[in-house]
Amino acid sequence: MNKKIQKLDETVVNRIAAGEIVVRPCAAIKELVENSLDAGSHTIQIHVKQGGLKSIEIRDDGCGISKVDLPLVCERFATSKLKTFDDLYHLNTYGFRGEALASLSYAGHVKIISKIAESQCAYVCEYEDGKIRPSTSIKPCAGTNGTLIIIEDLFYNNPIRLKMMKSSSEEYTRMVDCVMKMALRNTHVSFTLKRDTQIEPDVYTNGKDTTILQNMKMLYGADMVKDMYETTINENDTPYQFQCKACFTGTQYSNSSKASSSSMTFILFINGRLVDCQPLKKAIQQMYAVLINKQTSPFVYLDLIMDPTTLDVNIHPSKNEVRFLHADPIIVAIVQAIEHIIVAKSAKQTTTTTQLTFHMTPTSMTLIPPTPKEPIETDPKSKKISSDSTNSNAKKPFGTNLDPSRTVRTSSRDQKLDKHRYHNSSISVPKKIPQSTSFVSPLASIKFPRQIKLTSIELLRQSIDEECDADLLNIIRNFVYVGTIDGQSSLIQHDTQLYLIHTRHLSQELFYQLCLYHFGNMGTISLEPEPPSIEDLIRLETNNEEVIEYVIDLLKERREMLEDYFSVRLSSTDPLRLETLPILLDTYVPNLDYLPQYLLRLSTEINWNDEHECFRTFADEISKFYSYRMQIYSEEDGDSEEKQHWAIEHLLYHAFKTMLVPSKHLRQAFVKLTEVQQLYKVFERC
Ligand SMILES: Nc1ncnc2c1ncn2[C@@H]1O[C@H](COP(=O)(O)OP(=O)(O)OP(=O)(O)O)[C@@H](O)[C@H]1O
Ligand SMILES: [Mg+2]
Structure with a gap:
């Protein structure tokens, strides 16, 4: 390439810049409405034809533009809203770049009619490419205080952009959406949006200093509120x-x-x-x-x-x-x-309704009596899946059969595997699981001291296997941990693909499954030194006395079952205190900030009237409570973020890899970012 460098013509520069601002008619509307709001308008009336591609008219009753400013309004970087760069940090206007009207004049035909209160009459002016249209001039005309801006034939000089607009009705839908949002917040301004020859507006607010909720009702309908x-x-x-x-x-x-x-x-x-x-x-x-x-x-x-x-x-x-x-x-x-x-x-809301059913059928929940009680194992270590326990069935992990040319970081992956014990993982699956093969959760092979023979639990465990997604299972058993982005997401590599994983979703499903497999056999986390009172905890969520009393009574009534099956131990004396929570995974302790919420949800989200549903919803709630949530670290915390990241990788992701049986619902928690082939293309270009 040996072409001479030359400066672009100003019109070309401005047209390119205009394309970024006026991407589509809806962007024009947003800029024009912002201008009207900046002008202190109380009424903004918009009328569009053919989705804004034929014309956009916007009339306001704002401060208007004086005759002397009219030659400048469509010139690029001409603004009345910003003087110095520092003003950017104290803005109280939407506009500040002085580019919107200029861009519109490069993308369509612009006509402005405006009158300031001090002037006897309005003035009209037409614009083209940032300037007053050749052979036209500013002329006096009749008009009320405020501004009327008319944009016609948007993208007349940009056929590709025009072709990109799918249909005028789609463009109009976008406008309706944008104007509704702006109208929603600006409760003191009356907005009207009409199209073509329609008489009734599609968007209307009365601007009578209503509240957001009243505006919401006007705009989105009464059902919404x-x-x-x-x-x-x-x-x-x-x-x-x-x-x-x-x-x-x-x-x-x-x-x-x-x-x-x-x-x-x-x-x-x-x-x-x-x-x-x-x-x-x-x-x-x-x-x-x-x-x-x-x-x-x-x-x-x-x-x-x-x-x-x-x-x-x-x-x-x-x-x-x-x-x-x-x-x-x-x-x-x-x-x-x-x-x-x-x-x-x-x-x-739910307490009132649940309470009714409860009072009508006070002993309606029938539980199959538990098997004679044997001491519950409280040492969490004894419940760890032993790496040897399934070794006899272990197949060669899929990852080890990979063609090295189709992997990324093959050597560092080995190092990672050694370093982080993943090579000890005994759980492996073939690359593709035939649809007919029924897959049994690795958790099913754990031998617990107490045999739980409840049909409901058996069925719930069975449905975990039935819902297993073979593709996700393949990924989960064979991934390599790449890194923690934050408490919300991590990167993993599987085969040649890089995935962004939503940690909380996966952890929630894992804890649900652990709760069902460890049912009746969970270790305990003691809340010491003084177990918190249930009342104090619930009060952190609500001050409704009826709800508080209801939750306490409910928990007292279910005390035995909660302890026996779920290791949630409540004190036998008043005030009711929470003494223990279950251990679901090694040393993992849930974020106790969510404990009040969890207790409250026990009263609303659990179906206490049906055994199967009761256990399912209980496991669901406990899994929500235990699911991993992003933590905020103060600067003094120093290394605690590091510790959390370590735990995410070595505790959670290790557990996902070895124990989780992913259902199809987890698909949205796996976002495929790229694959090696794509990266090679990028690197080859470099
Ligand atoms: N409806 C209006 N009522 C009164 N003055 C207006 C109106 N629309 C535009 N103006 C005047 O025209 C000027 C240029 O408008 P334009 O939208 O191009 O730039 P801006 O609003 O200053 O900045 P930005 O490009 O960020 O929107 C504004 O600074 C304002 O003084
Ligand atoms: Mg503006």
Whole structure:
């Protein structure tokens, strides 16, 4: 390549830049609405034709643009909102780059009619490529205070972009979504969005200083707010001070028009700006997935206010993305607060209904009497799967048969295996398990001191094997641990593929299975020196006296069974205290911050009336409580993050590898990132 370097023509530069800001009609709407809001408008009326591709008209009653500013408005980097770079950290406007109108004038035909209050009349002006359109000029005209901006023939000069727009109705749907979100937060502004020749608006709010919930009702329908909770999370005593208003649906809400929890509606404003934050969205999605078993489409609205000096809004010209300091602790604090409220509220709702059935059939739960009691093994070590216990059946691990040219880091993998005992793992499976082969969980081979012969438990154990996903099992038995990203996810390599694994999901399924296999044979974790009182624990979740009393009575009534089968020992004297919790995995102790929530959920989520369902739901709840949650470390903690990472790798992932029987539900916890062949292509290019 020996071509001469030359500076691009300004129009070409600006057109390229415009493509980044006005990606599609909906992005134009967002910029125009932001301008109207920055102008202090109380009414914003939008009318679009053909999904915005033919025309977009937006009228507001804001401060207007004066005649002297009109020549400049569409010029690139011309703004009334920012003077110095430092102003970026004290912004109180949406706009600051002075690029939006300029971009629109490079992507379509722009006409502005505007009147400021001090002026006798309005002025009209047309623009092209950042300037007043040749052979036109600013002219006086009739008009009310405020601004009307008309964009016509968007992408007329960019046929490829125009082709990329799938259909005008899809573009319009995106606009409706965007305008609804902006209207939701700006309760003091009346929004109207209409299309083509339609008389009735698709989006309407009255702007009469309503609340978010009232606006939500107007915009999303009354059904949405039926199971909606509102809270304000204040973190003022931490180095990452923030305030977050949150509105979110609870466990009863289900949106039949949406298919799964992955279709969650997530609306996030940070310092008033509608933005995207994938880590926060994912964390909330996972929280719902764990809390609610049935398929729902939660709705979450967050309005996060933080110190502007910790926020970087200048990531991309579209201003859709922001970065902020202390993201991890902020995400954890928000997710925990929402989770606590959902659990406490659902407890309140379910308690009233459960209580009724309970009073009607006080002894309706029939349990098959346990086998004569033999001493329960309390030494956790005795329950470890012995590496020799299944050795007689052990096949050569699949990983050792791999063609070295199809693996990554073959030599360091060996080192890792030696270092971390994985070579001791005696559990192995053939690469492909034939569909017909019934697979028996490695846990089934453990010999416990007490033989539990309950049919319900047998059936539950059987369904673990039946639901096993052969492909996931192959991955789980033969992966190599690559590294811990954080408490939420780790990287593993299997064969030539690299996967991102959601640790909590896997740990939850593991603890569910351990609870069923160790049923009646669990060791105990003593809560010392003084076992906590159940009342004090429940009070951390709710102050509802009725609920507290209900939970205490329920636990007292089930005391014997809880201890006998699940090693949950409660004191025999008042006040009722929690003395022990079960050991499910070696030295693993669950995060006790979630103990109150777990106790509360025992009263709402367990079906105490049916033996099979009782054990299944109990194992499910205990697995949620024991599932691994991301921890936040203070700076003084120093090495504790390191210790946690060590435990994730050597305790949890080792247990996944040797014991977990993954069901198909775990597929979403495995995200394939790349494979070696792809990486080779990249490296070859380098
Ligand atoms: N609806 C409006 N009412 C009053 N003034 C407006 C309106 N729209 C635009 N302006 C004026 O035009 C200027 C340019 O708008 P533009 O959207 O291009 O840039 P910006 O809002 O300053 O920054 P950004 O590119 O980040 O949006 C604004 O700074 C503002 O002074
Ligand atoms: Mg703007």
